[in-house]
Amino acid sequence: MVEAKHITSKDNPRIKEMKKLQSKKYRRKLDQFLIEGEHLIEEAIAHGQKIHTLVFLEGYDHGKYDDLGLETFVVNDSVMKTLSSLETPPGIMAVVSYVAPETEGRRVLLLDGIQDPGNLGTLLRTADAFGFGRVILSRDTVDAFSDKVLRSAQGSTFHIDITAMDATEAVQHFDGTVLATDLEGAIPLDEVQGEDPLMIILGNEGRGVSDAVLAQVDRKIKIDMPGASESLNVAIAGGIIMHHFKA
Template identity: 40%
Template structure:
């Protein structure tokens, strides 16, 4: 059993709380039974399974390198206030191909809960790809991962230059809707294509002008009450379910 937070392996695990270290090691940490089960059922590679002594491990998970740790070590490597006593280190996947039938593009959204929720909703709505643009929170941020509820393991997700990815999508005949007010039509008035990419933007500034100018259509969700705007994850959900409905 590993009982010291000064253990070299524990030090490496703790470093995964930092983006620069996740990038360097090309790994990230997940916590809890549900996320580990979703990772196990996917094609992602689990490189270490970490558990406290009293946690019973399912037989299907015994194929992974297994490390037993004390509760103080588990508390040191995890982010949640009440850890479930089990965590895993997962190898990143580098998705290079954004060509898809239905894609969600996220422009400079910085709230991890919003990004994770949008990934989860994209999964639920039957989208196959999510592209995180420059300025968007890191995909492997702990709060993003937890908010996805495992959907991170179900979709093609990449971090890339949105303009370049939009050019690829449009070259393959996929129209792009951008959310915004400038020269925008109410989304219900725009014909729903079979294949589509939807762009949503920063919580305060919205989608950048450069991206809006490049979109096939700019759409707006009407506000019927006195609210100034919709939360970005709610807006994304409305549009994604509209185009698949």
């Protein structure tokens, strides 16, 4: 059992180092990120993520984590609020490195330029629910390991293989059927049957899937909408499409 170290100053070097992980730049540089709350931490532990450090608020019952042999800090309220992205911190945090789970990669979701953290987190959670075990993020998609995305994904981050790469390159290297959402020249979703390997592409909230990516897909698909609305939120659309092709 590793003895917890008490920290009471926001200027402590280790606290300053962890605080840097609130920045995308340092998350990428250090290959680490912060997670908050017992649910996310237990999901990370259960699904083989690399836990570097645990941080507890004074008075938090951390007994069940004591035998994990991890670097552990106990901090006061002021220090915890410095590290937390929440107005009311949950009292437990961890520094983690992402470890992608093994997947056959036969059902792939490619996200081309998604900008809203809530949308990305919801799409990760939905991909997990409907058997899309691999999610590829274009280089300009929001960071999957930001606090807002992690909270929205509710632990699904640790269940699926998340990769960041150039979207056109991802399509070129995929050996299977590639479908992308679009309005022009698209086939209604209800008329499309998908067979593995299958890649579904969803695009930016404003512009949709980029022209460069659309030029490489096998078919363009759309969701028929009998109502008056002209469009759907990308996370809602993704849920409908992935449910249609669910494993």
